[in-house]
Amino acid sequence: xxxxxxxFRALDERMREAGVxxxxxxxxxxxxxxxxxxxxxxxxxxxxxxGREELLWQQVWKWRRAGVDAVTWRSGDYPVRLRxxxxxxxxxxxxxxxxxxxxxxxxxxxxxxxxxTDLGTRYAAAIGRMAxxxxxxxxxxxxxxxxxxxxxxxxxxxxxxxxxxxxxxTALPPRPGVLYVSEGGPNLGFTAERALRRxxxxxxxxxxxxxxxxxxxxxxTWNGACHNLEHHLSHLxxxxxxxxxxxxxxxxxAKSISLRRLQEAAxxx
Numbered sequence: 237x238x239x240x241x242x243x244f245r246a247l248d249e250r251m252r253e254a255g256v257x258x259x260x261x262x263x264x265x266x267x268x269x270x271x272x273x274x275x276x277x278x279x280x281x282x283x284x285x286x287g288r289e290e291l292l293w294q295q296v297w298k299w300r301r302a303g304v305d306a307v308t309w310r311s312g313d314y315p316v317r318l319r320x321x322x323x324x325x326x327x328x329x330x331x332x333x334x335x336x337x338x339x340x341x342x343x344x345x346x347x348x349x350x351x352x353t354d355l356g357t358r359y360a361a362a363i364g365r366m367a368x369x370x371x372x373x374x375x376x377x378x379x380x381x382x383x384x385x386x387x388x389x390x391x392x393x394x395x396x397x398x399x400x401x402x403x404x405x406t407a408l409p410p411r412p413g414v415l416y417v418s419e420g421g422p423n424l425g426f427t428a429e430r431a432l433r434r435x436x437x438x439x440x441x442x443x444x445x446x447x448x449x450x451x452x453x454x455x456x457t458w459n460g461a462c463h464n465l466e467h468h469l470s471h472l473x474x475x476x477x478x479x480x481x482x483x484x485x486x487x488x489x490a491k492s493i494s495l496r497r498l499q500e501a502a503x504x505x
Contacts (some may be wrong), residue, residue: 237335247451263484266406278438286311292445297401303405304331304333304422305331305332305336305340305472306330306331307329307330307332308495309326309328309329310326310329310338313336313339314330315340316340317440318437318441319441319471321467321468322436327419327420329419330417331356331417331418331420331421332415332417332421332427333405333406333408333410333416334410334414334415334417335396335413336415336418338397338398338419339417341398342370342371342372342442343373343374343398344363344366344367344370344372344374344375344442344444344445345374345376345438345440345445345446345470346360346363346364346367346374346375346382346383346386346443346445346447346448347376347382347383347435347438347439347445347448347450347456347457347461348360348382348383348386348439348448348449348450349427349449349450349451349455349457350379350380350381350382350493352382353449353477354479355475355495356448356449356475356477357385357479358384358495359382359448359449359498360382360383360386360389361385361386361388362389362447362498362502363386363389363446363498364385364387364388364389364390364391364393365392365393365395366498366501366502367386367387367390367395368389368390368394368502369393369395369504371503372395373396373398373415374386374387374390374395374396374398375398375399375400375437375438375440376397376398376399376401376415376438377400377431377434377438378399378400378401379417379431382448382457383450385448386448387399387414390463391414393502395413396414396415397413397414397415398414398415398441399415399417399433400417400437401416401417401418401434402418402426402427403424403430403444404422404424404425405418405422405423406423415476416452417437419433419437431456432456432459435460435463436469439460439463439470440469441473443470444470444471444472445464445469445471445472445473446498447461447470447472447474447475448475449475450475450479450481450485452479452480452484453481453484454490458479458481461474462485463486464504465489472489473490473491473492474486474490474491474492474493475492476492476493476495
C-alpha cells in the first residue's frame with residue numbers, strides 16, 4: 237500500500253530534521269528508517285515501495301506521454317503557500333496538465349455556486365477580469381457556474397487560470413493559458429469528496445479568495461469558505477448581494493465587496 241499523504245510528510249519532516257537529502261546517492265536502509273522514528277512495519281513497507289522504483293518511472297513516463305507532469309512536496313516549484321498554510325494537509329504530489337509555471341504565479345481564488353443568479357454571474361465575471369487586470373492567475377475549480385464564468389472572463393481579458401479539478405485529469409484537453417491540477421492521481425474520476433477537498437487548494441494558492449455567490453449553510457462553496465475562515469488560508473471576500481450566506485460569512489470575519497468595486501479594479505489595473 238502506498239504511503240498516505242500524512243505518512244509521506246511525516247517522513248519528509250524527519251528526513252529534513254536529520255539532514256538526510258531527498259536526492260542522496262545512498263539508498264535508505266531499514267536501520268536508517270527506524271532511526272528516523274519509523275515503526276518496523278512502516279520501515280519494511282517503505283523499503284518495499286522503494287524497490288518498485290522502476291515501475292514508478294515507467295508510470296511517470298506514461299503520464300508524460302499523455303501530457304501529464306507532476307510536482308512534489310520537495311520540488312522547488314511546489315507552491316510555497318500550500319506548504320505554509322496547509323502544513324500536513326498539503327498534497328505530497330500535484331499532477332499537472334498545462335504550463336506548470338502558472339502554479340507559482342501570484343494568484344486570486346474564485347469560488348461560487350453552480351447555479352448562478354444574474355448578479356452572481358456578473359460577480360464571477362468581474363472577479364475573473366480583475367485577476368487578469370492585476371496580473372494574477374485565477375485559481376478556481378473548473379465547475380459550471382461561477383468557476384467557468386470567471387475562468388472564461390479571465391482568459392478573454394488576457395489572463396491565465398489554474399483549475400484544481402476533482403475529476404480525471406487526462407480527460408481534459410490542453411488549453412492555452414490554463415493549467416489543470418489534480419491531487420491523488422491523474423486518472424482518478426470525480427467524487428464528491430474530491431470536489432470538497434480541492435476547495436482548500438483554491439482558497440490557499442493565493443492571498444485573496446473571492447466568492448461570487450454562496451448559499452447559507454450548504455454546498456461546497458459554503459464549506460470551503462468556513463474552512464478558510466477557521467484556518468486562515470487567505471483573505472476572504474464575499475459579495476454585497478444581500479444573501480443570508482454572504483451576510484453570515486461576513487459576520488464570521490469575511491470582508492464584503494461590492495460589484496462596482498470589482499468592476500473598477502478590473503477596468504483600472
